[in-house]
Amino acid sequence: MKARVHITLKKGVLDPQGKAIAGALHGLGFDEISGARQGKFIELDLKDTDAAAAKARVEAMCQKLLANTVIENYTVEIA
Amino acid sequence: MKARVHITLKKGVLDPQGKAIAGALHGLGFDEISGARQGKFIELDLKDTDAAAAKARVEAMCQKLLANTVIENYTVEIA
Numbered sequence: 358m359k360a361r362v363h364i365t366l367k368k369g370v371l372d373p374q375g376k377a378i379a380g381a382l383h384g385l386g387f388d389e390i391s392g393a394r395q396g397k398f399i400e401l402d403l404k405d406t407d408a409a410a411a412k413a414r415v416e417a418m419c420q421k422l423l424a425n426t427v428i429e430n431y432t433v434e435i436a
Numbered sequence: 437m438k439a440r441v442h443i444t445l446k447k448g449v450l451d452p453q454g455k456a457i458a459g460a461l462h463g464l465g466f467d468e469i470s471g472a473r474q475g476k477f478i479e480l481d482l483k484d485t486d487a488a489a490a491k492a493r494v495e496a497m498c499q500k501l502l503a504n505t506v507i508e509n510y511t512v513e514i515a
Contacts, residue, residue, distance in 0.1 A: 363477055364477075365477070365479070375478075378478065378501075378502070381501055382497055382501060385497075385500055385501060387493065387496075387497055389482050389483040389484050389490075389493065390480055390481065390482060390483075391481045391482070391483055392480070392481035393478060393479065393480050393481070394478070394479045395476060395477070395478050395479075396476075396477040396478070396479070397474065397475075397476065397477060398442055398443075398444070398474070398475040398476060398477040399454075399457065399472060399473070399474050399475070400444070400472065400473045400474075400475070401461075401469055401471070401472050402469065402470045402471035402472070403468050403469060403470070404468040404469075404470055405468050411468075414466065414468065417466075418461055418464075418466055421464055422457075422460055422461060422464060423457070
């Protein structure tokens with residue numbers, strides 16, 4: 358079973374990496390970009406077979422290690 | 437219009453960050469993890485209104501800047 362975790366900065370948190378991406382894309386002539394935000398994407402391979410239990414476990418992993426919940430949001434998809 | 441870009445390491449490319457995540461999760465007692473891979477997730481705000489044209493432009497951005505296509509794959513979703 359696989360879990361896909363997205364970790365993104367909360368709204369209002371400064372994202373210098375995203376700003377650098379937007380600036381570099383403008384420099385390359387991609388003027389249609391009005392904003393960019395960079396987050397993390399983590400794919401986990403799990404031995405669990407129960408999707409609901411796996412999701413709860415992965416959310417615990419996000420709380421404890423993967424995300425900094427003060428400044429980051431996370432979403433978990435089980436596939 | 438928003439574009440969601442996932443950039444992941446190709447199969448076979450060493451992922452030390454993913455290994456570190458798997459090791460740390462084991463250390464916290466999450467023994468069900470058999471592997472972890474870390475990638476990047478970029479959200480772009482676009483001024484375009486045509487989804488097909490926007491997708492082509494974002495793929496060009498991935499080729500030119502966002503992804504290192506020697507070692508990374510990318511996927512683009514337009515929302």
